[in-house]
Amino acid sequence: MKIGLEIHFQLKGSKLFCSCDTEGEKTDFVIERKMTPVMSEMGEMDSAVKYEYIRNRKFIYHTSTNSCLVEKDDEPPHNVDYNALKTAIALSMGLHCKIVDYVSFMRKLVIDGSNTSGFQRTGIIGMNGYIKTSKGNVNISTITLEEDAARKIMENEEKAEYSLDRLGIPLIEISTEPDIINQEHALETAKAIGYLVMSMDNFRGEVDSIRQDVNFSMGYGRVEIKGVSKLSFIRDTVNYEINRQESLNEISRILKIKGCEISNFSDITDIFKNTESSMIKKAIKSGKSVFAARITNVNHLMKYNNYHLGKELADVAKNMGIGGMMHSDEFPGYGISDKELNNVYNLLIKGENDGIIIVLTYKNNIDQLLSLLRSRLNKIINMDLAETRAATGNGETRYLRPLPGKERMYPETDVPLFEINGNLLNEAREIIPETMEEVNSKLNNEYKLSNIESDGIINNNLYNTFVKLIKIYNEPRTISRLLLQTIPELNKKYNSKIGNEDIIKILNIAKNAGWDRSNIEKALEIFTVKKININELIKMDELKSLNDDEIKKIIAKLINNNSITEKNIIPSFKKETNSTFNAKKVIEIYKKLKN
Numbered sequence: 001m002k003i004g005l006e007i008h009f010q011l012k013g014s015k016l017f018c019s020c021d022t023e024g025e026k027t028d029f030v031i032e033r034k035m036t037p038v039m040s041e042m043g044e045m046d047s048a049v050k051y052e053y054i055r056n057r058k059f060i061y062h063t064s065t066n067s068c069l070v071e072k073d074d075e076p077p078h079n080v081d082y083n084a085l086k087t088a089i090a091l092s093m094g095l096h097c098k099i100v101d102y103v104s105f106m107r108k109l110v111i112d113g114s115n116t117s118g119f120q121r122t123g124i125i126g127m128n129g130y131i132k133t134s135k136g137n138v139n140i141s142t143i144t145l146e147e148d149a150a151r152k153i154m155e156n157e158e159k160a161e162y163s164l165d166r167l168g169i170p171l172i173e174i175s176t177e178p179d180i181i182n183q184e185h186a187l188e189t190a191k192a193i194g195y196l197v198m199s200m201d202n203f204r205g206e207v208d209s210i211r212q213d214v215n216f217s218m219g220y221g222r223v224e225i226k227g228v229s230k231l232s233f234i235r236d237t238v239n240y241e242i243n244r245q246e247s248l249n250e251i252s253r254i255l256k257i258k259g260c261e262i263s264n265f266s267d268i269t270d271i272f273k274n275t276e277s278s279m280i281k282k283a284i285k286s287g288k289s290v291f292a293a294r295i296t297n298v299n300h301l302m303k304y305n306n307y308h309l310g311k312e313l314a315d316v317a318k319n320m321g322i323g324g325m326m327h328s329d330e331f332p333g334y335g336i337s338d339k340e341l342n343n344v345y346n347l348l349i350k351g352e353n354d355g356i357i358i359v360l361t362y363k364n365n366i367d368q369l370l371s372l373l374r375s376r377l378n379k380i381i382n383m384d385l386a387e388t389r390a391a392t393g394n395g396e397t398r399y400l401r402p403l404p405g406k407e408r409m410y411p412e413t414d415v416p417l418f419e420i421n422g423n424l425l426n427e428a429r430e431i432i433p434e435t436m437e438e439v440n441s442k443l444n445n446e447y448k449l450s451n452i453e454s455d456g457i458i459n460n461n462l463y464n465t466f467v468k469l470i471k472i473y474n475e476p477r478t479i480s481r482l483l484l485q486t487i488p489e490l491n492k493k494y495n496s497k498i499g500n501e502d503i504i505k506i507l508n509i510a511k512n513a514g515w516d517r518s519n520i521e522k523a524l525e526i527f528t529v530k531k532i533n534i535n536e537l538i539k540m541d542e543l544k545s546l547n548d549d550e551i552k553k554i555i556a557k558l559i560n561n562n563s564i565t566e567k568n569i570i571p572s573f574k575k576e577t578n579s580t581f582n583a584k585k586v587i588e589i590y591k592k593l594k595n
């Protein structure tokens with residue numbers, strides 16, 4: 001088994017080739033485009049491109065509050081965003097890559113409409129790196145900086161609609177070699193890379209900010225699985241793919257012996273003139289016809305136990321925008337009567353081992369569908385499973401299109417070569433992300449946090465914040481408790497979102513006023529509830545620190561009334577006042593007075 005990963009993540013700030021912000025929303029102004037593919041310089045047309053062109057759809061783009069003429073492809077790209085470039089270099093360094101001397105952007109052909117220009121700009125930044133894992137190093141082949149595609153809003157047979165808000169957002173792609181040996185190892189590798197990614201300051205961090213593609217092969221051709229959204233789905237997706245390919249291998253062995261062919265489609269609309277099936281009734285009413293074809297020797301292979309050949313074929317129809325494809329392993333069903341079914345089977349001369357597929361579509365789609373079904377069935381019988389698949393939302397995968405060929409890339413002549421000079425390299429070195437292991441060892445050894453605390457900080461991606469706050473208020477345990485407990489609890493209790501800037505301001509006050517943890521927690525709560533200006537906090541009675549004279553008065557009173565000791569002075573002192581006080585100072589004054 002061979003597995004490789006491609007991890008994409010977005011950066012926030014400015015778009016890659018214009019100064020539009022990465023954050024914005026779609027507006028109601030729309031533009032409309034249509035794509036036409038052309039031959040590459042080598043005189044060939046890419047098979048993935050050809051496949052998209054067959055669908056012949058219209059593309060509608062909603063402009064957004066963060067798009068300009070560059071996103072509409074009405075103006076050439078501006079210079080590459082410096083910050084995004086610096087981040088890509090730093091990450092490449094963190095993954096031990098060789099950094100290129102010049103960045104040369106290329107155009108990668110895209111014809112599904114997700115780019116107004118029909119291509120995506122992409123440039124290699126780092127090469128030949130690695131990441132350490134428990135099963136040895138996984139090599140990194142390339143790290144590229146590219147522009148994100150437009151966000152799809154809807155699509156159907158005739159058109160696809162996109163919003164330009166996401167188009168042009170800087171996207172870093174990390175590609176590993178197929179060095180990953182199993183699904184657990186894939187998960188571990190993705191986690192380790194993901195940790196580095198998430199610790200970059202300008203990681204966008206919105207839902208959908210990280211997208212993972214899994215390249216998988218178990219000897220039947222490379223399958224490229226697009227868009228695995230969650231980390232845990234990497235494992236599920238690989239498991240699904242192993243089962244799917246093993247089951248297809250059994251199907252292939254059976255069909256190689258027995259033989260298998262798809263007949264031509266017959267128009268069987270007449271049989272369903274008076275049908276009770278609401279699905280078929282609706283299709284006929286909208287001008288579609290009912291077609292059926294016989295597939296030899298696939299009875300009980302279409303959908304039975306672990307066999308799902310029907311789904312493999314239905315995906316072809318689905319990609320053409322044809323939703324309704326039924327097959328004989330599902331019958332009786334869909335409200336089709338026994339009589340209708342018998343008529344269909346008799347008309348098509350269905351033998352005992354044959355399967356039947358029924359499709360609801362327009363007449364002009366049927367030749368195209370038949371040729372795609374035949375070529376897909378042939379590929380399966382020959383166990384040539386190389387293709388692009390899409391990850392579904394539940395850890396499964398489905399057929400998307402053929403694998404793209406090499407003809408997709410050509411040089412972007414609108415963006416000049418960018419030299420990576422010594423200054424830029426030095427700036428990037430300042431922000432090289434640390435690995436999970438390095439961070440863990442620092443939290444345990446340097447800051448003396450427990451394993452639970454350091455795990456909490458790592459898993460919640462709080463290390464950068466932790467380091468920032470420690471520089472202001474140098475009490476690691478207090479900071480760790482604030483980040484892992486106090487602030488999440490306050491946010492939940494008051495449905496608030498305390499920002500890092502606010503915490504920094506409060507900690508600065510805490511440092512100057514000699515506040516301890518309980519004072520800081522009190523201040524955070526008052527700030528959250530009353531939503532007052534942070535500078536007002538220090539003037540509040542509840543938070544005003546007692547001065548030395550006030551502390552002396554209370555201690556004198558305590559010494560007179562009680563048998564207090566150095567050990568119980570703080571709790572007793574607390575009972576005497578609502579104001580905040582510096583505990584160290586209280587003990588110091590107590591010792592002085594006692595003597």
Ligand SMILES: [Zn+2]
Pocket residue numbers: 015018019020066067068069070071
């Ligand atoms: Zn723009």
